Amino acid sequence: MVIKNFKEILIKPKIYTALTIGGSDPIGGAGIQADLKTFNNFRIYGTSVITAITSQNTFQFKKIINLKKEDILSQIDAIYSDFEPNAVKTGLLPTVEAIEAVILAVEKYRIKNLVVDPITSTTTGENFFNEEWLEAMKKLISRALVITPNLKEAKILANMKEEIKNIEGMKNAAVGIFNLGVKNVIIKGGHLNDFAVDLFFNGNEFVSFQEKKQEIGDIHGTGCAFSAAITAGLAKGKNVVDSTLNAKIFITKAIKSSFKIGKGMYLLNFRV
Numbered sequence: 001m002v003i004k005n006f007k008e009i010l011i012k013p014k015i016y017t018a019l020t021i022g023g024s025d026p027i028g029g030a031g032i033q034a035d036l037k038t039f040n041n042f043r044i045y046g047t048s049v050i051t052a053i054t055s056q057n058t059f060q061f062k063k064i065i066n067l068k069k070e071d072i073l074s075q076i077d078a079i080y081s082d083f084e085p086n087a088v089k090t091g092l093l094p095t096v097e098a099i100e101a102v103i104l105a106v107e108k109y110r111i112k113n114l115v116v117d118p119i120t121s122t123t124t125g126e127n128f129f130n131e132e133w134l135e136a137m138k139k140l141i142s143r144a145l146v147i148t149p150n151l152k153e154a155k156i157l158a159n160m161k162e163e164i165k166n167i168e169g170m171k172n173a174a175v176g177i178f179n180l181g182v183k184n185v186i187i188k189g190g191h192l193n194d195f196a197v198d199l200f201f202n203g204n205e206f207v208s209f210q211e212k213k214q215e216i217g218d219i220h221g222t223g224c225a226f227s228a229a230i231t232a233g234l235a236k237g238k239n240v241v242d243s244t245l246n247a248k249i250f251i252t253k254a255i256k257s258s259f260k261i262g263k264g265m266y267l268l269n270f271r272v
Contacts, residue, residue, distance in 0.1 A: 017045045018235040019079060020228060021072075021102060022091025022119075023052040023064070029267045030221030031091060035228040037270035041250065042232035047085060049075040051098045058220055059264025061122045069097040076105045086235035087113035089228055090140070094128045099136040106143050113234045116144040116182075117227040120153050129156065142181030146240055148227040149177065150188045164189075167197065167208070174201035184240045186230070188223055196252075198226075200244055207241060209248040214255050220265040226251045 018039050025031035032048040039046035051072055055063040079085065088111050093099045106114060118137055120129045129137070134156070141147055141157070149157055151164045158176030162169075170192070174185045178201055189197040190213070200207040229250045233243025253272035260266045 015045055016043070016235045017047060017083065017085045018228075018231050019047045019049065019076075019085040019088045020091060020231070021049040021051060021076070021088065021093070022117075022224075023054050023094070024050050025054060025056060025221070027057050027220075027262065027267075029058070029265075030224045034221040034224040034268070034270070035089060035091065035231075038225045038228035038250070039232055039235075041270055041272065042229065042236070042246075044232045044235050047079050049079070051101075052092055052094050054092075056122070057264065058262035058267070061126050064094060064126075066095050066098070069101045072098055072101040073104060076101070076109075080105075080109050084109070086237075087115065087231045089115040089117065089231040091117050091224055091227070092119045092128070093137070093140075096132055096136045099133070099140050103136075103140050103143065106140075112145065113231075114144045115146045115148060115227055115231045115234065116141055117148045117223060118153050118157060119223075120156055138180050141177070144182045145234070146184045146186060146230060147177060147182045148186045148188060148223070148230065149173075150190070150223055151192065154187045164192075166192070167199070170197070170199045171201070171206060174199055174206070178203055186240075186244055188226060190222060198244065198248060200241060202240070207244075209244060211248065211252050214252075216255065216258060216266055218265040219255060219258050220267055222251060222255065222268065225254060225268055225270070 020035035023031045036046040053065040121127045154173040158173040177185045185201045187199045198209040229247030230243045254268040257269040258266040
């Protein structure tokens with residue numbers, strides 16, 4: 001028997017979605033642009049909400065325009081009135097208003113898979129935080145599933161007097177941050193000694209993810225991409241540890257194949 005004029009039957013894969021809330025980077029190496037590229041690498045349909053428009057490149061941070069609370073909420077409402085992302089990540093929240101907008105959205109839409117990347121400053125050293133900002137951020141952290149501070153941010157959030165220089169310091173910081181109410185802490189230790197060590201803590205156990213540090217130089221957007229990769233894993237239903245492991249593999253490959261096209265820092269290769 002010969003069947004003619006048949007049409008191919010396709011099995012449509014499930015579409016997973018994620019939302020990034022953060023600042024716009026015009027060169028696309030960090031911020032929401034880096035997050036969206038990371039989501040795409042994991043075959044996640046990415047959506048975004050802009051909290052600030054930055055003027056920056058690989059060697060300098062020139063200017064920032066902060067969006068108002070109502071403008072941030074309007075973007076979030078537009079997304080959630082249409083569909084519900086499987087996971088949400090926050091990046092640059094440069095003002096108390098921006099943090100408050102996210103808190104309102106978390107409560108309004110009962111967001112569970114929330115990853116907070118608590119950016120306190122730019123790579124070139126511009127600080128965004130003060131005491132009022134810090135108190136607002138702690139309120140957001142208490143509502144998060146995961147928080148992903150780097151060593152500098154972990155020191156600030158854990159109210160530590162000395163710099164974090166070893167694993168023991170990372171563990172102390174993780175306990176202090178966990179006590180703020182977050183369910184899982186992942187401290188990014190990419191600048192720790194000869195190894196890039198990321199430490200996970202959930203109140204019961206520590207898990208370290210370790211890779212030999214790549215001697216390449218300063219790379220733009222690694223923290224953004226790493227936390228976005230964790231978010232992608234959560235969006236697909238993976239647990240936090242497995243999501244972090246996948247993120248570690250991704251960011252290691254992206255760093256190893258990074259490249260330099262500007263005058264300053266290297267840029268990640270998101271197509272790995």
